[in-house]
Amino acid sequence: MKKLFYILFILGCLTSVFGQKKATLKQGNKFYEKKEYVKAAEIYEQLKPTKDILQKLGDSYYNNFQMTNAVRAYGQLFFSYKDSLDKETFFRYANALKGIDDYNKGDAIMSEYLGFEQNTPKFMKNITRNSAFTYKLVMMSKNKTNGDFGISFYGDKVVFASLRNADGGEYGWNDRPFLDLFSATVNNEGQLTNVEPFPEEINSKKHESNAVFTEDLKTMYFSRTGERVQIGNERIATVKLYKAEFVDGKWTNVTMLPFSSDEYSVEHPALSKDGKQLYFASDMKGTIGSFDIFVVDLNEDGTYSQPRNLGETINTIHREQFPFIADDGSLYFASDGHQGNGNLDIFMAIKLNDIDFDKPQNLGETINSGMDDFNLILDYKTGKGYFSSNRTGDDNLYTVALEENKLLFAVEGVVRDKNSLQLLPGTTVKLYNEAGELLEEVIVGKDGDFTFNTEPNKKYKVMAFRDFYIPAEASFDTSVKGKVYINLEMKIESYSDVEKNIKKDIEGSLFIELENIYFDLDKSNIKPQAAQVLDGLIALLKKYPYMEIEIGAHTDARASNLYNLRLSNRRAASALEYLVEKGIDRKRLRSIGYGETKPLIICPKNDCTEKEHAINRRCTFRILK
Template structure:
């Protein structure tokens, strides 16, 4: 009997050991089920193939464990970079940002985006242009409560949390399912008197992100489906939006909104100030990225009772939404949209942005800056504009937590900056003069750009400016722009200027380094210098060119053959060049833009000495037009 028991124990131990033994198949199954914590444990014990490294890194990434994700991503890029999907570059760069390795993060993000990323300069620029700086403080005594999604609820707040340890555990992060809680906020901005929000609202699945009408009698919130559905190759429990009504002290009439679906998620609802529009985030068809910001108009019908309907969901558009995540909208009293995004340039993870509306159009989103945003996820911003105070969530301490903030006005510097480049070659052009004109065509700034060809000028809000680049042998180029007070107060304008040589077929740079205007030769009667009709037609082409480019300056050079004395030919060529100049002046060209010079016989094109043919004499007897500026 003892032997049998011992055998059974050994078999049980063997079976348990076998059941827990890591395998790629089991790890992948956990990963597909989004059980990222358990999947990561198993991947760590496996050989580091490309698949293992990527899934291990992604398991950490999807749970916002960026410092943990950095190492397997680094191994992945060291061994398998050439075979990686481009989106892995994005996740690796975000993991590096989460570990504050901004130099490497900028390198990888630059490869992903196809242009240079400079986070240090981005932060410096933001510090000049953000409208507010933020002072923040943690609202909980503990930093491990998993709180986020806060909303105003009368003189209280309502928020989401996994603090109910009696709830089932969510395999994604091995934490309890989310419930809604209500609380008071103390004078020092701490959450006190915390209680579950409502037994009618909280269920065994996730509830989060409530928003309330002004009278407090209607709420909208997010709730996760209890059952998963097959979407492509994945089993997914989508998130839906619900509406509830307060009757006496109970929340009743809990109904799904009509634009929900089992095939996509709708979440993070927020009402605008007058309760006529509901904003939310979704990955529904028509989304530009993984999640976009949408809204529906709320239409109340009164026929003895109130019946509410909703417009079709409307995407807020490409100015707001990117191919990545835009979530957690909040709308201010002036309809300014605040939201979280990891698709716009930021510090790392989700950052909080703002976008004002002008003439029905959203302005370019402005990152709220590093006094509120960090290398980790910062999101769920709500604001009391009258008090310049509010709340937001962040996982900067390792878990989602709520923070209170006070915002203080930042003295902003409105600027325009950029560089100057050749329009064709795209090479930078040091030494270019850049001039800034105001709306009255008055010069308000001018500089000659240095070795990096960059310029910067201070501007003022709500004004129109013209920026001009000018350089010798180039066509002056101008760009107009209008500043406003919507956050787009640093303009990056690349001035592309084109050389005369590239713009005009008759302008040619020759081997001697000079830039010539090639026209038909001008002929004079023997020994004379009067402008003949045929020569006038040629010079009229030159007049048109100088009128087209008002800053062009040229030298008119006359040459003779060698059939008279050197002194005679020098005087003759001088007179011919001067006559050409006078013709140009008579036809409206300013004298200061013209120079004339007679070379006589001293610079022949054909050096034939005393044995020149008539054709060779003709070639040497010429007028040349050289661009000086």
């Protein structure tokens, strides 16, 4: 009996082994090209981690919000192939790191992508302190894996998209059910109740999501995916906008809007309060980034104007999606292109006129996380609303209650080069109180602007610091009027633009050009002539109290290399001590001896004249910051 058991066990193992198909790159790429990212990742995990496989593995996880796995794949990719990667991979890796709350490394990668320093925690703290509102959140469903998102108002109910329809087949992108639309009521605890699917006239065998309704609830606009078609080398199913009408108690006359297409997606509809304009997100021709926000006019005869891009104030080179138009015309939307907490953040832009919006404002960290936060809708009358987030790993809906932010007193400004007037991202700006105590500091972003929270009826000073620039400062008083824009345009000047004796060398370093300090042979003491030169340096350092310098000492080529190195160190230290004795803070000075390694005059066979040896015995002064 035992023998028979072992035979069956071995046969079973052999059947299992021979029944398995070896994973191949061709299989993985086939799934990847079809955007079936779960299956693609399973294949790539079994293959040798080449550059292409690691890239696609990281992208597969990133596209399904599996940020821990995306960080692992991208991390290995960066370790082996960083210098040959495209910029978009830097952007994705940075956001994946922020998605797991690793802001130190995420900001470092994003800084490389942008070309200037990022500090997300400081930025978000500052934004949150200066937002008009903070947001109290409650998850709307106890089941965190329903995949609920895309919520909208529907009279005294809400409508949202969800994966709850388990009988609707699976979508290859994430191996989960297709999305359908559901209606529900919201109870006093902010929970979804009486959840019901829309009828089959609306919910098809494809994805439906993001419905929006006219005020009389008789017209509905919503998103639906189409059939896969061949676009270039890919077979893709784009998202399209549809219109439906409520006639005799049921939804009918379902028609596709004329600006939808097989070649690009049109999604996330939003209606203006008067019902005359329809906003949406699209990657149609003319987009600035991967998805932009557009608007069309709804004409009285039932036709539509040509779609208009909202322009670069709203749209970036990345994603802008999920628009919502509030009662006052303000635009709420999600973006991962404007500076934020990581991945999609929610922004608000005030409407200036019929076509223009003001600069978008991040809504702060009480609503925005390191993952995707999007699809905020608000009722200004009640101060309540709803939004979507995948901060727990799956899409979920949250109720939102607006609470007035009591920290409204603020000062704002920008930093520019005084001569070129160019913005200076990466500049450090510090806020001091009347007693000179440092309260806060920020590193300005790509727009060169800064914002500080302050208190009413107090005096402050703002200073801007940048290496090789003269710090600029401005003082101001706050009023009792709340948040006001004090135009602190900090214009700072480079030392080399101001002082004729400060020069740039061929490597871009700044040097103070002074008369050479000469030393006697084998000596390190400061001679009277040298003291006069150093006194001029002292005057410059007192004029610019934030300047820091390196004192470099050099010898002639006589004696041994080691002896000359030690002698030059003593000479540099001697010059440093002279400056300290004259009142210069030691922390602003650094001394270094170069020995005979950097002569001004190179003599054949080291056969210098006494005058040439004396020229090589000198001190140089390099500006460190």
